[in-house]
Amino acid sequence: MKRHDLKILLVSPLPPPAGGIASWTQQYLDWSQKNNLNVEIVNTAVIGKRAEKINQKTKIIDEIKRTKDIIKDLKTKINKFKPQIIHLNTPCGKLGIIKDFLCAKIAKKNGVKLIVHYRCNIKDQVDRSVVARFCLRRLSNLADLNLVLNSSSNKYLMKETQNSSILIANFINEDFLLDEHKKIRSDIKIISFVGHVQRTKGILEIIDVAKQLPEITFKVAGPVSGNINNIDKPNNLIFLGPLSKQEVKKLLLESDVFLFPSYTEGFANALLEAMAMGLPIITTPVGANVDMIESMGGLIVEVGNSNSIMDAINNIRSSIDRSRMSVWNLNKVMNEYTIEKVMDKLIFIYLDIISK
Structure with missing residues (x-):
């Protein structure tokens, strides 16, 4: 398979609000459009007051609505777009990781190859929560491949889940x-x-x-x-x-x-x-x-x-x-760390997973 034959469904937040993962997502989509990489997006951006101001507390009712909307959009995109790979970005938030686990289950139920990309320092996000650690283990087990941002997350994931991971850095234009x-x-x-x-x-x-x-x-x-x-x-x-x-x-x-x-x-x-x-x-x-x-x-x-x-x-x-x-x-x-070098690594990973 060639890179132009790939069909990737990216499950990740877009701005607003502006932030590290959202900025990465926008750059990923812009690069993909310029380089003829076939990508669809399920936007997982926060809603309510959290979208307007940083450090706002999560409202359960907003998170439930957000999760329902994301799952509905994910199912629709899988049925219509028929991706070969779902690339799921997770910041491992206390409630968000539950949503990400549900999304991963849907991906695997539909027979789509799944990459889970942990967009955080994993230990800092999940270590104090029994529920978060449980979801982390289940999420990492569902993934065909786990990606992390740093070596400490690599070590923590192995310790908690016995699953290995590949380190993929952020990129810059x-x-x-x-x-x-x-x-x-x-x-x-x-x-x-x-x-x-x-x-x-x-x-x-x-x-x-x-x-x-x-x-x-x-x-x-x-x-x-x-x-x-x-x-x-x-x-x-x-x-x-x-x-x-x-x-x-x-x-x-x-x-x-x-x-x-x-x-x-x-x-x-x-x-x-x-x-x-x-x-x-x-x-x-x-x-x-x-x-x-x-x-x-x-x-x-x-x-x-x-x-x-x-x-x-x-x-x-x-x-x-x-x-x-x-x-x-x-x-x-x-x-x-240039976008060309990092995206080349990601595409190699996509093609390798599909071939297995």
Whole structure:
């Protein structure tokens, strides 16, 4: 079978709201259209107030309606489109994983090959819930193949389910890549962060560090959680609010270091974009962060530890070291994380599964 003969049903959220998985889905569909890959979509985006504002609590009635609509659409698409493969993206949320398990059962009942793609750090999402772990085991057993975003999820899935998985990274469009070597200043003038501005992204540590380094400007981009707005912050820390892709690119271009002290991640698109712009990285050892920068693209700090971040900034002040990290990160993205390379891997996986 050739790639143009493939018929893929993608079960995944589209914007709104904008987010990591939704952005990935839109890029996947755009690439597929340009490259004649035959894909249909079952949109699993959240509804109600969760679609309007981040971190809203899940309403059971909204989740039930959403699940019924998704299952109805899935059955319709299977009957009309007749896919050879269903690619199911799951963030492993407490209620969402039940929905994903039901979708997987429908796929297998209809004899369709099933790929389950865990779009999270699995342990962080399911480890505290008996129900979620039960659904994880059943879901992974139904899958013809399990895909994960990072090595820690790979290990956790094997431990909990005895099922192996393949690591498939997120991707980035090549037009976001810096097309030349980044200009490295002799001193660190600007440290940036991009993401949801909330406690679990390490924003309290960023505020604390900014207070201790008044000579450096800290620029923080992304929607700001309500309780963060009320925290006293120093004048050298600027909340920029949500930015467009081009505005993010401009911010990263003018920055000297990207600081990303998140408490939990799957595979951080913000970190990937910073690497694609040749920024040295300071981040925590969660999700795919270590897989991404390894020991060459930046420094790893302890979760929730301002002193560890301070030490890292002091250890990254050398322009020679930052230049080396910058070049390494650019090469890593070009060699492993462009949409062309990742989609080629996925298509190889699709064809391999169908042939079995």
